Amino acid sequence: MTRRQTSLAGAALLAILLTGGLVVWFSESVQDALMARVIAGRAAQRRSLHNPEALNVVFCGTGSPLPDPARSQPCIAVYAGTELLLVDAGGGAASRLTMLRAPLEQLSGVLLTHFHSDHIGGLGDVVLQSWAAGRHAALPVYGPEGVARVTEGFMAAFALDASYRTAHHGQALMPPGGARLTPHTVAVPDADAVVTVLERGQLRVQAFRVDHSPVDPAYGYRVDYRGRSVVFSGDTIQQDILARVGEGADLMVHEALSPHMMLAVADGLEAAGDAQRAQIVRDTLSYHATPVEAAETANAAHVRLLVYSHVVPPPPNAVAERMFLRGVDAVRDHDVVLGFDGLHVELPVGSTEVHQHDLR
Numbered sequence: 001m002t003r004r005q006t007s008l009a010g011a012a013l014l015a016i017l018l019t020g021g022l023v024v025w026f027s028e029s030v031q032d033a034l035m036a037r038v039i040a041g042r043a044a045q046r047r048s049l050h051n052p053e054a055l056n057v058v059f060c061g062t063g064s065p066l067p068d069p070a071r072s073q074p075c076i077a078v079y080a081g082t083e084l085l086l087v088d089a090g091g092g093a094a095s096r097l098t099m100l101r102a103p104l105e106q107l108s109g110v111l112l113t114h115f116h117s118d119h120i121g122g123l124g125d126v127v128l129q130s131w132a133a134g135r136h137a138a139l140p141v142y143g144p145e146g147v148a149r150v151t152e153g154f155m156a157a158f159a160l161d162a163s164y165r166t167a168h169h170g171q172a173l174m175p176p177g178g179a180r181l182t183p184h185t186v187a188v189p190d191a192d193a194v195v196t197v198l199e200r201g202q203l204r205v206q207a208f209r210v211d212h213s214p215v216d217p218a219y220g221y222r223v224d225y226r227g228r229s230v231v232f233s234g235d236t237i238q239q240d241i242l243a244r245v246g247e248g249a250d251l252m253v254h255e256a257l258s259p260h261m262m263l264a265v266a267d268g269l270e271a272a273g274d275a276q277r278a279q280i281v282r283d284t285l286s287y288h289a290t291p292v293e294a295a296e297t298a299n300a301a302h303v304r305l306l307v308y309s310h311v312v313p314p315p316p317n318a319v320a321e322r323m324f325l326r327g328v329d330a331v332r333d334h335d336v337v338l339g340f341d342g343l344h345v346e347l348p349v350g351s352t353e354v355h356q357h358d359l360r
């Protein structure tokens with residue numbers, strides 16, 4: 001093609017694009033058709049998450065109390081056959097699941113690790129969104145002693161809203177029972193005990209104590225389904241029990257806080273004259289595990305894949321991610337993932353495969 005022909009072709013393409021853009025800008029019927037297509041695409045649920053032939057884990061909140069538009073507060077969804085369990089329900093959890101088109105109507109339980117606000121703040125929205133999606137029975141909420149206070153508080157705070165929803169949409173669509181929470185106190189007697197939380201069909205959930213002192217008790221959980229398994233650290237310092245309970249698990253989801261990054265954040269706050277928040281940031285170092293410690297625990301448990309969640313501070317770019325993972329390579333140079341909202345780990349039944357998908 002000559003230079004003149006090339007420039008003519010470029011001009012023609014630009015004209016077509018401009019004409020198309022003008023049509024979209026001025027034609028209401030074209031705008032409406034485009035919107036209908038986008039909504040149809042967004043509304044289509046990822047029903048494959050309820051595939052009974054796999055244990056599916058969806059990260060709906062990999063953040064912490066530190067704000068980050070890309071990371072909701074702690075929430076991980078476990079799809080096991082017809083069951084859907086949420087491990088923690090932090091702020092933004094329900095919105096993130098909806099954005100990821102992850103179905104919520106079969107939500108059959110919430111497992112709370114402890115009652116820090118970032119782990120429970122989204123419970124009201126989780127109830128409402130799953131109720132609106134078609135869950136009609138009361139929602140069981142499992143957790144340490146104190147869970148009943150939390151569920152009663154949320155029900156009291158959302159009672160008026162629940163009455164409006166039923167009045168507006170009708171008893172058949174949103175029956176009052178769907179707005180209710182049923183607390184189940186899980187008692188784990190000591191630091192070595194492992195307690196069965198629920199056992200239904202081929203699904204088993206166990207709880208154990210971790211060390212998030214002064215938050216006591218604080219729990220981790222293990223979920224087993226048809227030979228596949230995932231273990232959750234909850235919020236904790238490095239804990240031997242995780243290696244024992246998590247032995248041979250396919251997936252370990254471990255919290256992690258980078259001390260050198262958080263100390264830099266504290267120094268920055270101090271320099272800006274915010275001594276109050278600088279001290280709070282420094283205090284967080286005492287009750288979380290480092291990325292390297294989490295990798296050591298994953299190795300001791302012989303898990304196939306380690307995913308960091310509850311990532312503190314939230315790294316905003318690739319350089320910060322590299323800083324966050326400093327030292328991990330030397331301990332574990334394979335099968336380590338920095339979790340993100342939208343990560344889907346699929347564990348097919350009857351195999352040892354671990355597939356990772358991005359639902360964003």
Ligand SMILES: [Zn+2]
Binds near residue numbers: 064065116119235310
């Ligand atoms: Zn937390």
Ligand SMILES: [Zn+2]
Binds near residue numbers: 212235
């Ligand atoms: Zn916590």
